Amino acid sequence: MTTDFSTSPFSGEQQERLSHLLAELRTDQIYWLAGYLSAYCANPQQQAPITKSPDQAVAKPALTVLFGSQTGNAEAIAEQLAAQANDQGIVAKVVDLADYKPKQIKQEQWLALVTSTHGEGEPPDNTLDFHEYMMGKKAPKLDALKYSVLSLGDSSYEFFCETGKQFDQRFSELGGTALTERVDCDVDYEELAEAWISKLLSTISEQSGSSAPTVSGVTSPAASAGESVYSRKNPFEATVLTNQLLSGRDSSKEVRHIEFSLEDSGLRYKPGDALAVCPENPPELVSEVIDVLGFDAKDLIDLAGDQHSIGDALTHHREITLLTPPLLKQWAELAENDELRALVSDSAELRNWSEGRDLLDLIRQWPAKGLTPQQLVESLRKLPPRLYSISSSQAAEEDEVHITVAAVRYNSHGRDRVGVASTWLADRLKEGAQVPVYIDSNKNFALPDNDETPVIMIGPGTGIAPFRAFMQEREERDANGDNWLVFGDRNFRSDFLYQAEWLKWRESGLLTRLDVAFSRDEQEKRYVQHCLAEQGAEVWAWLNRGAALYVCGDADKMAPDVHQALLGIVSEHGNMTAEQAEDFLRQMNRDKRYQRDVY
Structure with missing residues (x-):
């Protein structure tokens, strides 16, 4: 590790001594020192002198908490675990698997892994490199590793919690020792996660021989003064302001634009986040x-x-x-x-x-x-909330939050059926009704920090929702990066969602490009992936300019078809093999330039 002392307040002799000390320390000793210094800075008058070296005293265990998350739930649990660990004298750090160097796994002694499963048994996007490494021939022996796995999933899917099961099995095959049994959580995960955290930390304390209380001043992060009291456990009763039909009268679908008031809730959201709605059964x-x-x-x-x-x-x-x-x-x-x-x-x-x-x-x-x-x-399992991509920017709408909802109605096995939340929202929630909601943050689907970065947005159907929020946000921020929307649906006349707004943004210059595909208007069906392929050279040019690329919508067909189209574009216009094209998109994913919100 190279340390930059160019702006250091230390003397030359102090810098040299500090560099030598850091070079000699083990990972657990560095974590211990970080905790001690944090506590010392918080209460310098209350700190007793260190009378024993770390080798003489019982070293605090250093716990690495890895998370694989598509929407943010696994990350939240990882943060909760780390906070409680630090409170109990276990020095913990949280690492996004997208930022974790897979080879580091052989250096770990205490490890906790929290991961969701995406789609039909697929690992989340941010775990792809780690998953590939661990499941491959280069994975190292892990005889010194003590680990525990918490899996998040949905039992309605065939491969329930598959990613967590795979990691648990692989760690064991490589010689790791499980600190606790793996816990597989359904959509209602809070109680199981809390019990897993408690058991894991108790086991680490027992096995490490570290029963010392936490260093004074090292505590779990407190809620900020402006943080809302409303959450998954305590949803806010939001008032419906608008519930209007968005699709045309001749449409074969029913899509509604619904606006809620968040006034006095303290709830904050960003473009890319979701609104969780707690519905009622029919x-x-x-x-x-x-x-x-x-x-x-x-x-x-x-x-x-x-x-x-x-x-x-x-x-x-x-x-x-x-x-x-x-x-x-x-x-x-x-x-x-x-x-x-x-x-x-x-x-x-x-x-x-x-x-x-x-x-x-x-x-x-x-x-x-x-x-x-x-x-x-x-x-019966608990009735889970339903998540809807937010279609507004809080910078533009202030105390409001908007969602775009397609009402689900179909006939199956001789009976008419409806979607739980979508038809409840469409049919029974008039203006003035109150709905329990909370914000479900999604750090893995967010606008670039740099407002000059070009953005390509691919969102057929209601997948257009977060991109309306993106555009409102970029408009409010006076962002001058180019914006390109690729939208698709069934019919131009009845299904061009938010058409007036997109045309206004194109006229103003905020929307640089607009490509559309309406599958039922032409003899041969045309979808968003066809738009991309037709404009392949331009897509490649935008990517070379550093564009960030976003995909939102159906996970079963649309997202894989779009991915294949992108692979073809990168391969053809970037003069790459199929393997090189896949690596290119994987690197874009690592760099947060290829983000997907698919369901």
Whole structure:
């Protein structure tokens, strides 16, 4: 390590002694010294002199906390772990896996990994290099490593928490020792994460022999004076200001623009963040479930020590529109049904049967005799919030937040179905209604700090939402970097979302380029990836100028198709092999120049 003393207040002799000391210290000793100096600066009069060298005293364990995160939840847990570790005398640092040098893993002694799983079992974008290294032949022996893994996922997906499972298995194969069993969290992760943190820190303290209290002055970060009290655990009741149809009357889709007031909430957001909405289940479905089971909607049940009616529990607190493998496994035992047990044992068949079905389908096909309201509630997972990309800039809209919502309505297995949050927002929330919300920050989808950086935005359908926020923000900041939007949908006349605003920005010069693809207006369907391929030379020119590239929307087809188009552009116009083109885009991802918000 080279230290720059050009602006140092130290004398030449002091600089030389300090350099020699730092060169001799182990990683855990440097962490200890950092904590000691932080405490000393906080309370210099209260610090006792160091009477023992670090080798004579019990060294504080140095914990590295790595996180792999697509939206920010894993990062928040990693920060929470590090704060509590420091409070307990364990010197901890948090590292984004995008910034972590994979070879450093062989130097680690105490390690915690918090990672989400993206899409159908894929690692988050910021873990790609580390994942590739650890799963490859160059991964080192980890006999000295003591580790623990917390996985975040969604049990409705086939490969639930797959990334965390892979890392846990690989660390073990390479000789690492698990400090605690891996914990796999569903969409409701807070309690499991808190229990994992508590057990992990207790285990580290026991195994390291470090039971000393934290150094005075080294504490977890306190909330800033202006920080909002509203969060996932305590959502804000936001008032609906506007709920208007955005798509045209002839559209085959229903897209709505909804505005909420955040006045007096203290909530702050940035372009790229999401608004988390805490929805209600469809009342008709709740009533049918209760009727089929023969319950009374007023029957009381216990939820975490509080009394609720079964009607209220199914409306506000439990997932009933989505069937997950854990629920189906529990139901097979409650129903004592061999047919369902056989289905549960075949993951592919189970996934096929579950697609497009809900709790009502399940209880009708396989009734559970003698089922009580309490048993039903305990078999269901919590109703998770729904996240919507914010389509406004707070710099422009101040105490408001806007979202763009496509109402989900379809028929499946002989019944009409609806999306939980989208139709609740579209049909039942008139102006003046109140909705529990909070801000879900996304550090991995943010505008460049440099306002001169060119930006390419690719967002078909409601994927256009965050780019409206981007443009409002750049307009407010008088950013002079070029902006290029590539948008696609079904029909020009009815589905060009926020058309007037985009045309206004193009006329003013804020929007430098606008390319569109409307798949149903032409005989041969044309999508955003076709726009990119047609303008490949220009895309390459923008990338060479340092442009940041953003993709928002469907993860299953659109995002992979766009990625393939980009690979083709880089390969052709950059004169690269396919492997070199992939490396080029990977480096853009590392540099935060290729960011995706896909779902």
